[in-house]
Amino acid sequence: MIVKRIIPCLDVKEGKVVKGTNFVSLRELGDPVEMAANYSKEGADELIFLDISATNEGRNTMVDIVKNTARNVFVPFTVGGGVRTIDDVTQLLKAGADKVGMNSAAVANPNLIKEASLRFGSQCVVVAIDAKKFPDGKWHVMTHGGSKDTGMDAIEWAKTAEELGAGELLLTSVDTDGVKDGFDLPLTKAIVETVRIPVIASGGSGSPDHFAEVFAETDVSAALAASIFHENTYSIKEVKETCAKKGVDVREIGLF
Amino acid sequence: MIAIVDYGMGNVASVSTAFQRLGYDVILTDQQEELKKASHIVLPGVGSFQAAVDEITDRGLRDILIELATEKPFLGICLGMQLLFSTGYEGGETTGLNLIPGKVKKMNTDFLLPHIGWNALNINHAFPSYQRFQGDHVYFVHSYAVETDLRYVVATTDYDKDVTAIVKKGNVTGIQFHPEKSGDIGMDILKTFLQEDSHDNYSSN
Numbered sequence: 001m002i003v004k005r006i007i008p009c010l011d012v013k014e015g016k017v018v019k020g021t022n023f024v025s026l027r028e029l030g031d032p033v034e035m036a037a038n039y040s041k042e043g044a045d046e047l048i049f050l051d052i053s054a055t056n057e058g059r060n061t062m063v064d065i066v067k068n069t070a071r072n073v074f075v076p077f078t079v080g081g082g083v084r085t086i087d088d089v090t091q092l093l094k095a096g097a098d099k100v101g102m103n104s105a106a107v108a109n110p111n112l113i114k115e116a117s118l119r120f121g122s123q124c125v126v127v128a129i130d131a132k133k134f135p136d137g138k139w140h141v142m143t144h145g146g147s148k149d150t151g152m153d154a155i156e157w158a159k160t161a162e163e164l165g166a167g168e169l170l171l172t173s174v175d176t177d178g179v180k181d182g183f184d185l186p187l188t189k190a191i192v193e194t195v196r197i198p199v200i201a202s203g204g205s206g207s208p209d210h211f212a213e214v215f216a217e218t219d220v221s222a223a224l225a226a227s228i229f230h231e232n233t234y235s236i237k238e239v240k241e242t243c244a245k246k247g248v249d250v251r252e253i254g255l256f
Numbered sequence: 257m258i259a260i261v262d263y264g265m266g267n268v269a270s271v272s273t274a275f276q277r278l279g280y281d282v283i284l285t286d287q288q289e290e291l292k293k294a295s296h297i298v299l300p301g302v303g304s305f306q307a308a309v310d311e312i313t314d315r316g317l318r319d320i321l322i323e324l325a326t327e328k329p330f331l332g333i334c335l336g337m338q339l340l341f342s343t344g345y346e347g348g349e350t351t352g353l354n355l356i357p358g359k360v361k362k363m364n365t366d367f368l369l370p371h372i373g374w375n376a377l378n379i380n381h382a383f384p385s386y387q388r389f390q391g392d393h394v395y396f397v398h399s400y401a402v403e404t405d406l407r408y409v410v411a412t413t414d415y416d417k418d419v420t421a422i423v424k425k426g427n428v429t430g431i432q433f434h435p436e437k438s439g440d441i442g443m444d445i446l447k448t449f450l451q452e453d454s455h456d457n458y459s460s461n
Contacts, residue, residue, distance in 0.1 A: 001414055002375045003393060040439065045374055070269050076395060076437045096269045098397075098437065121303060123370050123397045167370060198372050221373065251374045251393040253439065 003249045004215045005045040005222035006239055007200060008229045010035060012081075013052045015061035019230050029230055033068045039229070040075045042236045043253045047073065048101065048170070048224060051081035063095050070096025078126050080170075089116045093124060101170060103128040104143040107150055107157070110164055117165025126200075127166040129154055131187055132174035139187055146174040154187070155194050162195045169195065170224070173203040180206025183214040183223065192219045200224050208234055208242030215248040259294030261321070262286045263311045265335060266302030274436040278447055286315050296450065297324050301335030305360060305400065306347030308335055318353070325355045330428045331449055337423065337430030338402060346400050356425045358404030365416040370399045375413040375433075377421055383410040385452050386422065389445060394421070394438040402432065 010017045010032055017035050018026040029035070036047050049069075051062045059082060066079055079092045080101025089100045089112075106113050106127050117125045130146045131139040131154035139154035158169055171191050173184030181204060188201045198221035201214050205225040214223050228234050240250045258275050260268055262284045272282045275298070283290055291297060299321070301308050312318050324330060325340075332340045344350045344360040352360070363369060374393040379386050389411070396413065402420040410422035413433075422445075423430040429449050435442035 002371070002373045002396075005373055067269075070267075071273050074270070074274065074437060074439050074442060076397075076434070093267060096267055123302075123372065123399075168372065196368055198368055221368070 001249055002221075003045070003251045004220075004243065005200075006043070006211065006236055006243075006250065007046045007048055007222055007224040008039045008044050008236065009048045009050060009202070009224050009226040011050050011052055011226065012062060012065065014055065014058040015053075015065065017230070018052070019227060032065045033072055036069050036073045036077065039236065040073050043240060043251070044075060044236050045251055046075055046222070047077040049077065049079045049081075050101070051079065053082070063091060066092055066095035066097050078170075080126065080128055084112075086112065086115050086119065089120065093120055097124075099124045099126050099168070101126040101128045103130065106161065107141060107143055107152070110160060113161055113164040113166055117167065122165050122167035122197075125166050126168045126170050127161040128170040128172065129158060129161070129191075130172045130174050131191075133187070139190070142174050146172070146177065155190055158191050158195050162197050166197060168198045168200060168221075170200045170202060176204030177202070178227075179204055180228075182206070182210040185214065185217050188214060188220050189218045198222065206233075208239040211239050212243045212246040212248055215243060216246065257281045257283055257294050258296045258298060259291050260284045260298045260300060261291070261317065261336075263301070263308070263315055263317060265308050265311060266300060268300045270434075270436040271298065271300045271333065274443060274446055278443065278450065280450070286317060288317075288320050291317075291320060291324060294328070296329045296331065297321070299330070299332045299336035299339060301333070301339065303335055304347040305335065305338055305344030305352070306350040308339055309344070309350050309352065312339070312353075322353055322355065325353070325428050326426075328427060329449070330355075332428070332430040333436075334398065334432065334434060337432050338400060340423070340428055340430045341402055341404065344400070355428045356404060356408055356423060356430070358402055358408070358423075360400050360402055363399060363401045363415070363419065367416040370397055371401075371415050371419070372397050374438075375415060377411045377413055378418075379411050380406070380409055382407070383424065385448055386410050386445075389441065389448075392441045394433040394435065394441060394445070396421075396433040398432060402430070 078099040
């Protein structure tokens with residue numbers, strides 16, 4: 001059987017992995033390629049780079065990071081953040097990314113999803129959806145790092161993204177992100193039950209149990225986390241051990 | 257020297273790097289002379305069956321690939337594996353390289369497609385050199401799969417049904433998943449291909 005994937009996310013700013021839930025207090029953590037290689041050795045099933053560079057130099061550096069990662073890391077990786085045009089997609093795939101993530105640009109121009117999937121195949125198009133629950137009872141699609149309400153219904157947007165050719169959805173709950181009290185189960189469940197493509201849950205993990213929980217309670221294909229891995233609170237191995245103990249199928253590498 | 261066939265379908269940097277890491281020299285080429293000189297031929301590829309066949313034909317590579325497949329170890333990866341077969345149905349019915357009899361059809365399943373992620377290998381006992389990969393997880397990304405005679409099937413994976421994962425007929429090996437993205441196991445599988453097929457009937461330069 002296909003296993004549930006555990007994915008560390010690396011936020012990259014001007015060529016360095018950074019940590020920080022708000023942009024004021026970013027702290028440099030290390031070299032992206034080195035960290036990616038280490039995570040892959042520890043058993044990460046996949047990696048995601050999120051480029052949060054503000055400058056053109058930063059973006060160009062990201063392309064070099066992608067090239068070096070492709071030469072040094074032998075698990076699949078996705079690159080997102082600041083992908084606006086089909087040329088951006090082309091450049092990142094050419095540099096060696098396996099998949100490209102698109103968020104705000106896809107909301108502003110849904111045709112980008114279609115164009116990218118027709119040209120390169122659905123398998124490399126990941127649409128990232130940041131969602132937040134509103135008093136109207138619906139989850140709205142948020143952009144600009146979760147700060148701007150588009151008013152769009154996240155469930156409807158997920159359907160549209162699939163129809164346009166998205167191969168996967170990266171679903172982040174703005175409500176649970178950074179809270180470390182577990183993934184957003186109702187949101188994840190609602191999206192997974194809406195689409196027929198793999199969904200990656202993101203936002204809220206604070207312990208290995210939270211991974212086991214999201215896999216037990218929803219049919220999500222993968223779960224992503226950043227800080228619990230970067231801060232060495234838990235290793236990928238610990239997360240997988242906990243999942244395996246609770247009956248979740250994971251890829252076991254090395255000694256368990 | 258391992259020749260990786262460059263026909264414009266998908267990124268091949270990781271495939272090249274994987275072989276380099278195993279200590280081999282690699283050339284990425286669509287030149288017939290270079291292909292003839294190589295010890296091994298690797299046909300990679302991501303994209304649709306029909307587009308790939310068109311590219312191979314337009315570059316005048318079809319006949320030489322078929323010829324080389326009888327002479328030296330030949331490995332197809334992902335779409336490159338599917339192209340080894342007689343007929344594909346992605347983008348319309350298309351004739352493949354026909355090196356192994358079989359068809360490449362959209363996977364018939366209620367499970368999610370594409371089949372993306374790490375899945376376990378079940379090895380056919382008739383292929384002892386691959387036996388040690390029994391149960392190992394490798395990384396798949398595909399929606400179409402090979403239907404062929406079981407005697408060519410080295411390994412399958414379970415995704416609702418048995419899905420062809422590795423095939424072999426004479427010199428020709430095909431791998432549906434991405435060994436270059438499957439960590440250490442993937443590297444070991446490439447090594448197995450290289451070692452198993454290291455007989456000397458291709459040594460003419």
